[in-house]
Amino acid sequence: MYRFALVSMFVALVAAVAQAQQPGAKPPDHMQHRFDDPAKFAKSFDDPKRDAWQMPDRVIAALKLAPNAAVADIGAGTGYFSMRLARAVPKGTVYAVDIEPNMISHLKTRAATEKRTNVTPVLASAESPNLTQPVDVILIVDTYHHIGSRKAYFQALRSKLKPGGRIAIVDFRKDAPEGPPAEFRFTPEQIKNEMAEAGYTVDSEHDFLPRQVFLIFKV
Numbered sequence: 480m481y482r483f484a485l486v487s488m489f490v491a492l493v494a495a496v497a498q499a500q501q502p503g504a505k506p507p508d509h510m511q512h513r514f515d516d517p518a519k520f521a522k523s524f525d526d527p528k529r530d531a532w533q534m535p536d537r538v539i540a541a542l543k544l545a546p547n548a549a550v551a552d553i554g555a556g557t558g559y560f561s562m563r564l565a566r567a568v569p570k571g572t573v574y575a576v577d578i579e580p581n582m583i584s585h586l587k588t589r590a591a592t593e594k595r596t597n598v599t600p601v602l603a604s605a606e607s608p609n610l611t612q613p614v615d616v617i618l619i620v621d622t623y624h625h626i627g628s629r630k631a632y633f634q635a636l637r638s639k640l641k642p643g644g645r646i647a648i649v650d651f652r653k654d655a656p657e658g659p660p661a662e663f664r665f666t667p668e669q670i671k672n673e674m675a676e677a678g679y680t681v682d683s684e685h686d687f688l689p690r691q692v693f694l695i696f697k698v
């Protein structure tokens with residue numbers, strides 16, 4: 480009996496290794512990671528030390544938002560950018576979009592506590608941000624590499640942009656001292672090529688962020 484269990488375990492192990500190494504198996508096109516503990520992630524996402532390299536005010540200034548603009552922050556996380564965007568569009572709306580229900584609860588509480596009445600948290604799916612209205616600007620910070628099937632995702636997102644609308648992507652550089660594993664860090668050219676396939680052209684390119692690529696696209 481004991482020998483049978485050992486043999487079964489060995490066979491299962493060999494099968495698992497063979498499956499993981501299957502030649503021709505496509506590598507994943509995005510990084511899967513859960514962000515279901517807002518209190519834990521707030522320690523790094525909202526660490527005041529982040530401001531030095533994240534430069535949120537400069538990023539938001541580069542978006543050239545009208546005071547009444549509608550903005551979607553896709554992958555809003557704990558609201559680091561959403562709350563600041565809310566100040567930049569006092570007569571507009573910020574849709575703080577995230578795939579994690581716990582982040583949506585956190586964003587609701589944070590918006591109420593900080594009296595950001597123009598922040599609307601929206602629960603997304605992996606395939607869609609579930610925006611009900613087109614917006615002027617979509618900001619995606621450190622989340623591009625978490626989105627799968629990006630061509631289809633961004634093609635569909637075009638219908639959620641108002642005429643003249645733009646998508647801003649900020650994500651980790653290859654040489655950043657922190658960030659996702661190397662295979663989920665993209666060069667500006669990789670992002671531009673993917674976005675071109677989805678029907679976008681470059682609106683502007685910014686190189687002031689020391690750790691991240693920052694590109695703005697239009698249709």
Ligand SMILES: C[S@@+](CC[C@H](N)C(=O)[O-])C[C@H]1O[C@@H](n2cnc3c(N)ncnc32)[C@H](O)[C@@H]1O
Pocket residue numbers: 513514524553554555556557558559560576577578579582603604605606607608619620621622625626627
């Ligand atoms: C690394 S965090 C970045 C948070 C925030 N943008 C910031 O800069 O502090 C990525 C966030 O994107 C969310 N996310 C991952 N995939 C997503 C998707 N397909 N749609 C919307 N949000 C997503 C995660 O739940 C997480 O909160």
